Amino acid sequence: MTKYIITFLLFVAILAGALLYIGDDAMLTLSSSGAKWPIAFPDLEMSWQAVIFLGTLLMIGTITLWSLLLWIWRLPRRLKSGVGMRKRNRAIDAMEEALIAGAEGDMDRARKASARVRDLAGSTDLGHIISATAAEACGDQEQAIIHYSAMLDSPKTRPTAQRGLAQAKLAKGDLPGAVEAAREAFDQNVQARWAFDTLFKALVADYRWTEARDVLEKGRAAKHISGVVFNRRRAVLLTAEADYWMDHGQHDKSLELSQAALKDASDFAPAVAIAAYELARTGGQKKAASLLEKAWKTAPHPAISLAYFDLYPGESDATRSKRLERFIASDPEDREARLLMISHDLRSGRPVDALSLLAQILDEEEPTARLCLLAAEAERALGNPTDAGMWTERAATAPHERDWSDLDPEGPGFAYESQDWRRLVFSFGDTGELVHPRAERQDAIRRPTPEAKLEPLRLAAPEDEAAPDGDLARRFDDLMDAQPGDKDAE
Template sequence: MSKYLIALLVFIALLAGALLFVGDNAALIITSSAQDGLLAFPPIEMTFQAVILFGTALMVGTIALWSILLWIWRLPRRLKSGVGMRKRNRAIDAMEEALIAGAEGDIDRARKASARVRDLAGSTDLGHIISATAAEACGDSDAAVEHYSAMLDSPKTRPTAQRGLAQAKLATGDLPGAVEAAREAFDQNVQARWAFDTLFKALVADYRWTEARDVLEKGRAAKHITGDVFSRRRAVLLSAEADYWMDHGQHDKSLELAQSALKDAPDFAPAAAIAAYELTATGGQKKAASLLERAWKSAPHPAIAIAYLDLYPGESVDTQGSRLKRFIASDPEHREAELLMIDHHLRAKRPVDALSLLSPLLSEDEPTARLCLLAAQAERDLDNEADARLWTERAATAPHELDWSDLDPEGPGFAYEPQDWRRLVFSYGDTGALVHPRAERQESVRRPTPEPNTEPLRLVAPEIDADPDLAQRFDDLLDGEDEPSKD
């Protein structure tokens, strides 16, 4: 506003200067050479000051008239624009109310506000988007699916509708519907990351291992997933499929898939266990032993050791000891390697050698149930029944080693159900961590060096009466302050 005022003042100053410059002496005389008619008029005489003032008034009047006419011309449009702006603001307020109501879980208010959006905005697509978003926020999946389905007819909103439908159906457990919606979107645009993620999750959730593996490889080609995550996920999918065919008697196919899984992830113990089982079943003990040795070197796991020991049943203790030393030669100081040798010494009835290896492990802040049972077995072999009983009682409430829980009392490792493989795809695939469903289901745990007629240890044991001196006796045993009892 100030710039216009300044311009006006400058103009007035220039006008005043012009009037002063020309003075009131000089005059302008206008005459006509016509003798008669309209163009015949007497001479007109005007001072230059009058001419300047008249010209200025004419110019100002022209500008004013033009502005009035232009304002009148634009008036209907402005009136319409003002009405539209008010309507637009009301539509924005309705959108805000719909989303807030959805976040608060007020389904009725969200529906009413969404209906007002559709009426005020004049856009069916926008109305469906707001309605679907509000319905999702309220947890009304049926309404969300309804609105997303209505958006499929518009090319502009079809990708959004496909994504919304796929995710809504996945969330409600409609796996075939989620697969259909996500697959269509992924086929149309392989670069759509959401379509890859949703399709892969839906296929895994539906135990469709082979299809999930195909989508995983397409995702790698599109650079949605790379590196170790791709390899580990693929290893789990191959192993899950191998487990399926093993249960259905297709052992050649199972072995092929398990070996392929180990190429992707040499440290994936479940794949090694399946491959070793299939090789052993067909007399391929040497190949199985080599495979298990490689798997142990990559990632020592008790199930690998148990599978290795089962390859040559009936061997003498000395032969088995030599074989175990070669087996753990890659890292003999690994905790699992030491536990394997402790277990071997106990089977060989060498409890003193077992305790010499076990003592450093028992000095841990809180020995595990597995260690306690090994200590109990060693004390029992030394005829120290009182100390053996103490260690057995302590095992009932000691923490458990999750890797050891992967073996059931009958001996097989990794008795995974389909839902366990499904979790492994993301647990091991994304972080390299195994799941331990037997521990989670509180199933029986295999005892180290089991004796005849012994009951399997339960992860959740019944409460026992506490001996007031029990804690001190445990501490004395761990610290080595008392000699073992000879009772």
């Protein structure tokens, strides 16, 4: 606005200067030599100031008239634009209402607002996107699938529809449908990260290990996943396949797959256990033992030790003790090695030795459920059923060791079901942490002793029973001279 005012004032100044410069004396005379009208007219004489003034008025009038005509010409378009702007604002308000209603879980209001979006915006695709988004926010996957399916026919919205459809079906539990939608998108564009993630999750959820492994390898080639995570995930998938074929009597295939898994993750204890079992089944105890000893040095796990001693059933206590010393020789002070020695002492009828070693561990850390159960077994072996019962009750509320699978010494090291392998693909695959699926599900822990026959523990201790003293070392001094069955043993 300022520039127009300045221009006008400048024009007036120039005009005033011109009029002053010319003055009142200069005259302009117009005459015609024509003999007939209209070109014949009497001489016309006027001052130059009047000529300039009239010319200025004529110019201003012409500009004003042109602007008026141009404004009239553009008026319909402006009216239409104004109506469209109001309609657009109403469509935006309807979109906002639809999304807010979806977030609040009000599906009826979200559906009505989405319908207004389609009418006001004049875009069916936009209406479907808003409707699907609102339905997902409400948790109504059926409605979301309907709207995403309607978007498949448009090339512009097809990729969006494929993504929404795959994810909605996965959330709904329609695994074959999720696989189909995600696979189509992934085949069309291998660089689509969402398609890789959704397809892989759907295949794993549907226990399709081989297909999941193929997709994982394509994802690695497309750089959707790091090398370390890729190796660990593939190790779990290979081990799950090995476990399947072992259960179905295909032992050669099971051995091949479990050994392939160890190439990807040598510290994955379930793969070690399966490979050792398959080797020992055909007389390869030495190879199995070497495999288990190597795995123990890399990542000690109770299942590895059980598998190791299962290779040599019926050994005498002396022979078993020597073998145990060789097995843990790489790091006898390791926590898992000491726990292994405690279990061996309990099985060999040496509860005092077990209690002594257990006291050292309890001096270093708070008692876990696993340590409580070992303490209970030691007290039971010493003839103290009351104290054993209190330790057992304390185990019910003590923190769990997430990598401890509350093993049955008489059973398999890793009694995993398909859903357990599915969990491990991501829990071990993404973090490298071997958390037993039973701990993730917060199932009741089990007593890892033959005598208890894996009975589930009670969830809480009776109110009239007190917890045992956490400092087991103080009680150990009173137990050193006690033997199982002594009357004074407490």
